[in-house]
Amino acid sequence: MHGRPRKALKPEDEAASSAKAEKLRSLQAQFLANHHNHIYSKEALELSAKLLEINPECYTAWNYRKLAVQHVLSNSDSDPHSIFNDELKLVESALRKNFKSYGAWHHRKWVLSKGHSSIDNEMRLLNGFQKADPRNFHAWNHRRFVAGLMERSEEDELKYTEEVIGANFSNYSAWHNRSVLLSNLLKRKAEGYFPKEKVLEEEFQHVHNAIFTDPDDQSGWFYHLWLIDQTVKNDAPLLVSSWPSHGSNITLIGDNGLRGCGLSLLNGTLSDTGALPIILYFNQAVKGINSSSVAIKSELLKEELVWKPLSMNNSNTAQVWVVYLNLGNMELQQSKTYSVEINVGHSSGILSANGNHYGDPSQISFEVFVETTCTKPTEGQVGKRTTWDDTNFQKIDHFQELDSIATANQNHHIPKSSDWCIEQIVKEITNFRDLLSEYDCKIGKLTLARLLTALDMLSSPLDGKKSNTEEVLQLYIDLMKLDPTHPVYYKDEHSLILLKQITSTRDSLLPYCYYHKDATETFTGHVCLRLQNLSLSRMGSIENLLWVQMLDLSHNELQSIEGLEAMQLLSCLNLSHNKFGSLTALGPLRSLKSLKVLNISYNELGSHSIDTRRYLCSSPVAHTEEFTWDRIEILTGSFNAANFWEAFLIFGSLALTELNITGNAVADENFRSFLVKVLPTLKWLDEEELS
Amino acid sequence: MGEPHDSFASYPPIDPVNFDLIVLGTGLSESVIAAAASAVGKTVLHLDPNFFYGSHFASLSFHDLTSYLTSPYRPPSAASGDSDYVVVDLLHQSPYSDAEFASRDDESASFLRENSRKFNIDLGGPKALLSADKAIDLLMKSGASQYMEFKGIDECFVYEVNEGLANVPDSRGAIFRDKKLSLKEKNQLMRFFKLVLKHLDDTQEEKISEEDLEIPFVSFLERMKLPPKIKSILLYAIAMVDYDQDNNEVCKDLLKTKDGIDCLAQYSSSVGRFPNAPGALLYPIYGEGELPQAFCRRAAVKGCIYVLRMPVISLLMEKVTGLYKGVRLASGQDLYSSQLILDPSFTVPSPPSLARKDFLSERLQLLSQRDIKGMVARGICITKSSIKPDVSNCSVVYPPRTLYPEQVTSIKALQIGSNLGVCPAGTFILYFSTLCNDANEGKKLLKAAMNALLTLPVSGNSESVPSASDDIKPIAIWSAFYIQKLITSKFEFISSAPTPDGNLNYNDLIDATEKLFGHMYPEEEFFPKATSPEDTKDEDEEEEDSGITLES
Structure with a gap:
């Protein structure tokens, strides 16, 4: 239940509760003894049921019940139907005691998944619990499970979320369930849920009513964030940038040192090992990067390459992948230009974490030039320490031709976003400017900042539109003052936008x-x-x-x-x-x-x-x-x-x-x-x- | 009345003959006081000349309603008899006038005649209860709630120029669901609700300033920069004020901010108080007449004696002091009590001249002057379809100036369908009311309000042909208009109960009744908390708000 203050215990209540605890302890001791000795007699089962009815949180007892059910079923010509029904009844009475008991809900799921019990009763039970507390996420979870078992239509379930939200829109669970159901309906282009644009527009209107009615309530904002994401997101993975970038020239110094991109290698491993990295940077984590999904054509290629995901969690999915061209053991001809051509996604295999296929097959070609041997640094210089004092740096007036610094606008991989997408975001921006003119609220500012960021992301930097970066940065600075409890989040966002601005061209x-x-x-x-x-x-x-x-x-x-x-x-x-x-x-x-x-x-x-x-x-x-x-x-x-x-x-x-x-x-x-x-x-x- | 008055003599005499209180008339106020006095141990005799309970708060069959509004009350001939006291004959003055009825056609008229008994039409409509109002509290406190069942009014509408009916956005959920407000208006309205809730919340420090609380509510709303549309909803549909608040010349009830806020608070705590009632309003199953009856039953349980069809023809007064002593019934029996409450239709004739300066004439002079505070025009329509498809029971408020520019009062309307047990299946009763200065003005307002939503029958032309545009609006098969004087309660040596007022709810009436009881019995509590074992059960129920029975 929500919004009910906890009352301090009266002395007589305290006495009652310690008596209850005493009783519970003795029950628990008996139960554990039964559990250890694998006793599944009728009396033992009744004891565990009694314990669970008093304390549904005792998950050991739920596990015991599962073992007991299996034991009883394996033993005799028992009737599974009635055994499982008894379990359902026990869960129901436990839930009446505490309808937020994880163990109880899980046990119910376990029983139902065995397929011996009727699920007709479930909706009645759920309606009761959801009427008592429409925000009980346990009940919502169970509802999703039961709806799946019953093959209840997603359209009907969506209608249910609409009713619940209509009664009280402060309901994260209902909005969440709505986003889950709509995702499915949109994905399979169900009748009435196509085109996606029409559905999303209606949903925007729906959630605006919640946000504008009560901007201080956060449940609608989460749904709105999901909608923005649905509007701007690209399901298909795309390559955002690479090193070397397309059309670049890398200069190798004869002794396998590496020049290019405005740098000769400082003290790099690359010069030690002679390995030339190739980095692919995607818009989302992908898997399936290998020599067949990414084809490399070059004279420099002598052996099978192994792509490595650069992720911190040891998974085989990563946003960034790297491979090393091993040049160290290769006889390179001096003053020669070697060309390298990389084809990404021309054959299938690259998948996003959600299973979407790579969207836009692309090609990166660059040239590697091997320069005549240059003088090795003299011995004495090697021992010099790197210093970071200002005096060691000199401002650059303009980049030289050599400095092939690649930034986003040189990457041709940014897909064109649809006009609808941009229009929708522009519409949202207008709405939220209206709201902010009426009522200064942090969540309005945050959403405006997010929308402006999304707009900048959607509109190509090449079409000459003024970016909104300055306004976004100011919004985050305002937010740090307006909402001093979450400074780190706003600072992080501010940092990201600032870095985007700095690195954009x-x-x-x-x-x-x-x-x-x-x-x-x-x-x-x-x-x-x-x-x-x-x-x-x-x-x-x-x-x-x-x-x-x-x-x-x-x-x-x-x-x-x-x-x-x-x-x-x-x-x-x-x-x-x-x-x-x-x-x-x-x-x-x-x-x-x-x-x-x-x-x-x-x-x-x-x-x-x-x-x-x-x-x-x-x-x-x-x-x-x-x-x-x-x-x-x-x-x-x-x-x-x-x-x-x-x-x-x-x-x-x-x-x-x-x-x-x-x-x-x-x-x-x-x-x-x-x-x-x-x-x-x-x-x-x-x-x-x-x- | 159609009921003969000639057999009173055959009534068995009432025993005992001495009471603490005699109440004449079973209107809501009279019944509440009878119940309250019985509850504190007074001996009460409750009489009504009618054959039904409720007086001006009754719900009547179709036939009884029309005859009650038109047939003059024929006081029975005064029974003669000797008395030690001065016998002053009671004078009946009906608060109703200018009644007119129209049926659409003969077929409709015969349908109504044949189904007369299936109707329970409120005499004092439109009336409903707010879930958190004083009437509900009183029903629970007195225990009268156990004799009644309620049902929630499905929707509350406000009539808007060019727009027709719009839902009253009266709660957070309703603002969210509303289809006519712009996003900006939703934000403004909800922010205002929050401001009010914060003001009322004792744990919050943010308060509306004392100065603002004393200014007119309408000025406060302007200061909050609320647009006219929202202002109008707050003033007329939620605070339910009668007079145009923007027009100082005609406004007789300029609402102060503090009172406006109280209205809002009561309204908003009414929304969702009972799980089965979605909105703020409740209506008694079988009509408003159930309300006084419930209090009468409560009084009877506590020992009050009830005699219907028993007119009081005279008052008995002490010759020298002019003090009230008792009443003489139409049966000729004399009964005595310390106090008397009269139905507002009854009064005493003013003494012919003030030449005789004695106590008696002075008292009679005082008593003969009734407090008439203007009039209310009431209208009733019976239709065979709802003004809003799929909505059976709903309320409508027409704010001032929405029907025509000279409309200075708001009009309240209530549609009740057959699921409340007040009319045959497939029919609807619509009640309308507005305050007015004269009968013509009142009827003009009501007709405009009815015409905005309905096609009305034309009086005297039973063969009217609907024009092409009329077929969208529901057709009223019958309509009624009447004017009712507003008589307020009065405390003298003989007290007088009030008539129904022009409000949609009973708040003012309950206040007046409680005040009257306080005057009559300054030492007694108005429905003390029950202590006897038989009542403790009721008390438990009250705590969970389950004292009110709601049909879903």
Whole structure:
């Protein structure tokens, strides 16, 4: 039940409840004894029923009932019909005690799925429960299950949601069920639910009534968000960007070093191993990227390539996929141009997580030019430390021809959105501007920001329309003030929009690009992207930054670098002066095989005794990792391994030459000596050269 | 009445002859007081000259209604007899006048005659109860609710110029479902409701300022920048004020913000109070006449004695002091009581001159002056189809100026269908009422209101042919108009009960009744909480609002 204040217990109630607890304890003890001894006699069953009627939350007892049913059924020529009916009756009386008992609802589902009982009774039961509390999501879940069993039409169920919403539209469950049912009806183009545009327009009108009547009620907003998503989303996966980008020229220096995209490689692994990455960035997570779904034609190709998903959760579905062309063991002719042609999605196989096929077969071709051998850097320069001081950077006035920096508008993969889509979003924007002129509410502002963002996304940047970025940024700044309880969310959104704005064109990127003084103290063609002091709380627009090899994200408010794993060319990274609270937040770095220089000084590593992010990340006890226990044992030696496994997990797979970790609580002497062991390649630690 | 008055002498004499209170007439106020007095242990005799309960609040058969409104009351000849007291004959003055009826055609007339008994037509209609109003509370408090059943009115409409009937967006759900309000209007209206709820919520600090509470509600609504359409809905369809609030010259009931807010609060707590009633309004099954009867039954349970068809012909008064002593019945029996309440149709003749300056003449002079506060025009139509398809029971408010520019009062209407047990299957009764200054004005307003929704029969022309445009509107097979004087309650040495008022609900009437009871018995509680074991069951029921029986 909703909106009913809890009353304090009166003394006599307290006495009653302790008496009840005493009774319950003795029942429970008897029940557990029966359970352990596999006693399924009539008396034992009655005892468990009595226990469940008093306390439906006792899930062990529900499991016992399941075992008992199986036991009784296997034994004799019993009547399954009556046995299962008894179970249904027990569940019903348990639900009358507590209709939010997970165990009870689950047991009912289990019984019904056995197929021995009539389901006619279910609707009557559900109608009772849903009348008593129309927002009980257990009942809604069960309703979906029963509707499926009964093969009740989705149209009828949709009508039911309409009735419930009509009575009281503050009902997340009803709106949710509506979105589930409509998704199905739209998907199979059911009669009356086609075309999709007509249905969605009606739904927009429907939910407007809820939002405008009471903008402070959130249930309608969630449905509205779903509708916006239905309006703008592309079901089919699409390629958004790649590295190398289409039509680009990569220059390889004769000794397998890599030039191109305005950079010669700094200290990259690529020059060590001679591997040339090819990165595909999709609009959503996909699976099925392999040598048949993505065909590569080139002289450079000598062996079967294995595409690797760049995802943090070890699944075979990812938004970003990478493959390495192994050039190291190849005799390349100097001054020769090799062409590479990649065909994506010309044969089927690429699927979204929802099972949609890749939409728009596309081709990426680029050229690799092998330059004559250049001089190797002299020995003395190798030992020079990378510094991030302003004096080491020089502003770039204009990009050179060489700097083939790829941004979104150079990618031809953006599909044209339908006029209806744009019109609908424009209509929504007008509506919400109206609402905001009437009533200043946070959810109105948030929706307007989302709609404007969607509009910018839909209209091609090439058609010359003014983008709404400035207004969106201002809306998020207003929201941070208006709704001080959710600053992180708005800050994240603000960061994403800001990054989108910065990375949208070459011109917008220019102010953030600098030449970096290389080891010889001269400014070379090394471009560093400096995104410092922007109050960024998260990273985004990575699809436009695949070319970046040197990145300065210092002096922001970053707590996570989710998505950074796609930046396979990244070799120098400055994360100093941010808000990283734990090493696990640096997880994406593990995929960056070319990373050599890392500055994470002045963060909050080790300052938080409880790592709230840990559950999101892998741990040695979770079986998702191939954890090399022996190696950590050798490395930690006398140290307490438990304190260092996070560091081992992040750094163990990297070949850093420079690391700066000063200004973090975690960085004590023990930790430092551990790092030196974990990173044998390390030459500089905390600005000190290692001997 | 059609009922002969000649056999009173054969009535067995009433025993005992002394009472605390004698009540003449079984109208709602009289019945409530009879029940309230009985509940505190007074001995009460409740008389009615009619053969039915309810007086001006009765629900009557088709035949009884027409004859009650037209046939003059024939007081029985005064029975002679000796008395120690001065015998003052009662004077009957019917509050009804200007009654006119019309049937569509002979066929309709004979249908109504043949089905006369299937009708329970309210004399004081349109009347309904708000689920959270004083009448409902009183029904539960008194225990009278156990003798009644209610049903929710399906829809509440407001009549809009050029638009016809629109649902009254009277709750969050209704605003959401409304099809005629723009999104902006929905937002404005709901925000206003929230403002009011916040004001009424003791835990909230945001209050409407004291200053704003004292200004006219209409000015407050303007200050809140509410558009005219919403203003009109709030004032006339929800607060249900009678007079045009924008017209200071004619407005006799300018509503203050604080009262407007109370009306809104009562209305909004009425919506959804009872699960089976979707809207704010309830109507008693078998008509409003059930209401006074329920209180009479309650009174009877507590010992009140009932005698119907028993007119009182005279009052007995002490010669010197002029104090009331008792009544003389048409049967000739004299009965005595400390207090008396009279039906508003009865009064005493004004003494011929004020020459004799004694107590008696002065008292009679006072008593003969009835408090007449204007008049209400009432209209009734019987149709064979609903004004709104698929809706059987509904209310309609026509705000001022919606029918024609000179319309200064709002008109209230109520359609009740056969599922409330008041008319034969397939028929509907529509009640209309409005306050007015004279009969012509009142009838003109009601006719305009009826014509907006119905095709009316033309008086004297029973063969009228419907014109082409008329076939969309339901056809009224019968119509009635009458004017009723508004007589308020009065507390003197003999009290007088009020007639039905011009409101849709009974709030004012219950207030007046409670006040009258307070004057008569200043020491007594108006329906004290029952303590005897037989009543405790009722009390439990009340707590869960189940004291009211609703048919779904």
